[in-house]
Amino acid sequence: MDFGSIPFILWFLPAFLIGYYIFTxxxxxxxxxxxxxxxxxxxxxxxxxxxxxxxxxxxxxxxxxxxxxxxxxxxxxxxxxxxxxxxxxxxxxxxxxxxxxxxxxxxxxxxxxxxxxxxxxxxxxxxxxxxxxxxxxxxxxxxxxxxxxxxxxxxNRKDAILRRIENGLIYFIIGLGYKVLLANQLSGLWREVQTIGIPSISTPLAWMGILAFTLQLYFDFQGYSLMAIGIGRMIGVYLPENFDLPYLSRSVSEFYRRWHMTLGRWFREYVYFPMGGSKKGLPQTILNLLAVWLLTGLWHGIGPSFLLWGLFLFFWIALEKIFLKRFLTGFFGHIYVWLLLPMSWVFFALDDLADIKWFFLRLFAPILGNSGINVSAGDYLKYGSMYWPFLLIGICLLFIAPEKWMRQRRDKWYVILLLTVIFWGSVYLLAQGVNNPFMYFSF
Incomplete structure (x- = not known):
């Protein structure tokens, strides 16, 4: 049972709330x-x-x-x-x-x-x-x-309790929609890429596939976080926000101040700052960052792919500290983030080093030479026609925070209607057996 399951939504959560408010x-x-x-x-x-x-x-x-x-x-x-x-x-x-x-x-x-x-x-x-x-x-x-x-x-006033539950439900329903209506659907495209075989996919499908994984990871994890925050709000417990529109960032450093913020805060407070942070000169700062990113990789998993993920991010963050940050302004900074971050998720998505190597060869085949054989040069057209609505909606939602917009307008009929559609649409798909465990359960 998890938050995105029928038993949790229809009986565990209501029973928990009733029990909680029975006690004074x-x-x-x-x-x-x-x-x-x-x-x-x-x-x-x-x-x-x-x-x-x-x-x-x-x-x-x-x-x-x-x-x-x-x-x-x-x-x-x-x-x-x-x-x-x-x-x-x-x-x-x-x-x-x-x-x-x-x-x-x-x-x-x-x-x-x-x-x-x-x-x-x-x-x-x-x-x-x-x-x-x-x-x-x-x-x-x-x-x-x-x-x-x-x-x-x-x-414990009745109106205060109802307002608290209403506030929490907005977070919970949007998180549920992120998970069931977007993340679960986008996972299908990434599975298609792996089924075809990474050495055999075209370069456009490789980019489309890692974009799907990028979106899936964000909406899966942000969906869980919003659901957790929502449950807390229903009983007056204010869990901290975990994401702050990270894909609006203009550097990798900024991205990781806005992505999984509570983990970043943990490493800053208990590892980076005790080691001296950035107060002991640039060389020591770089060493401190290396330690933080190696530990962050190991926190996610003991394996070469996670270490490579941590080192990849450390490399770019170190370059930003040394000289690159001054060039990351305006639209160029956004392009830099939108290219680098999906590439970093390759190490997250694949745990086999041979698969990682082949995936990067497919991403940059036109530059490196046509390594591998495409099963179909038009594979991206086939899968693009199947998944484009989810990709498009996902890209748009990267840059807005609907939970804040809806909370400000929660008494409007169109917000109530939209939340109702999201909730019952999610429940319908879950009832059809469309359910994937949350990705971060593996950590």
């Missing part, structure tokens, strides 16, 4: 969040539920130990959780959501170490770790951001 005590509401998460994770991930509870108990023990013992305890628990993360990556014995879970726990421990005067009840820590909307794919909310929403009693 904030303490009981936190216990309800914990119980709902155990049920949700148990249905979704089965045997891993025991591991989730064991890690949560260890993290809470770590929080109290850090308050009592300070830095030695912090070091022990950081090594413990990093060891768990590294083991799951290397062994392939994959626990769903482990990367997000570990970073959530580490940020909690470091925050408590830095703010020992702040007091948290057991239920505060458990609800923070186990809040199910962010459990499997973020956003990575830090506990320092959360007290006003986890600890403070929220208004």
């Amino acid at each position: 005590s904030e303490q009981w509401r936190k216990f309800w969040i914990i119980a709902a998460t155990v049920i949700f994770y148990g249905i979704s991930c089965g045997m891993w539920t025991a591991a989730l509870l064991a890690m949560t108990a260890a993290a809470i023990l770590g929080a109290y130990s850090v308050k009592e013992k300070g830095k030695p305890a912090l070091a022990v628990f950081i090594l413990l959780f990093l060891g768990i993360l590294i083991y799951t990556k290397i062994s392939g014995n994959f626990m769903p959501g482990v990367s997000f879970l570990v970073f959530t726990m580490l940020s909690m421990l470091i925050y408590i170490y830095r703010n020992k005067e702040v007091q948290y009840h057991f239920s505060d820590l458990a609800a923070y770790i186990l809040f199910f909307p962010k459990l499997l794919s973020g956003p990575i909310a830090q506990i320092g951001d959360m007290p006003d929403h986890y600890v403070t009693t929220v208004a």
Whole structure:
């Protein structure tokens, strides 16, 4: 069960909201969040539920130990959780959501170490770790951001509750539409490319395929983030935004300040800044960036493709720091981003180095010489005619934030109609069996 499934939408989420608002005590509401998460994770991930509870108990023990013992305890628990993360990556014995879970726990421990005067009840820590909307794919909310929403009693007036649920539903429905109506449909084009065989596709289809993957990844991950934010808003928990129209950027550096913002914030706060950030001169800044991007690649997966992805991005960000940024103005900066970022996703989309090599050969076949044999020189016409509506709509939606536009006009009849169409259109496709797991569940 995930957010984009009929059981979650039609029975789990309504049951969770009803149960949450039946309780008027904030303490009981936190216990309800914990119980709902155990049920949700148990249905979704089965045997891993025991591991989730064991890690949560260890993290809470770590929080109290850090308050009592300070830095030695912090070091022990950081090594413990990093060891768990590294083991799951290397062994392939994959626990769903482990990367997000570990970073959530580490940020909690470091925050408590830095703010020992702040007091948290057991239920505060458990609800923070186990809040199910962010459990499997973020956003990575830090506990320092959360007290006003986890600890403070929220208004319980009927009108306030209904307004809160309405506000959250806008986020949730748009996220659902992103996932089901766009990401799931665009995934078909990328599957077609892989089915044909990468050495056999034409250059136009190669670019069309990586564009489809680029759009699929964005709408899949942004869709999940909006759904998570929406569920939080329904109960007064304000999870941080994870995307800020990243494809409007004019540099790779800017792109990654606007893409997966909570992960970028985590690395800046706990890796880049402690290493000195950009305050110790250009050579040290470049070394710090190299460390951050190698670790970011490894966070996504232990494998050469993710390391190459991290190094590819580091190379361009380092060039921007050294001299390139001054040239990335106006429309040229946008073209630079729109060309480089889809190429970077090749390393994300393919884990076989031979496939990666062939894909780049197909992308630049007219420049490098016609490497490989096309099954059909007109393959892009065939698949373009099938997928052009999704590609076109996806490209347009890269540059606007419909959730903000709709929230500002939520009482208008045309917004209510549009949200209704998106919701029931998504439910209809899900009922037809058109469902793909969220891509970031694999991290």
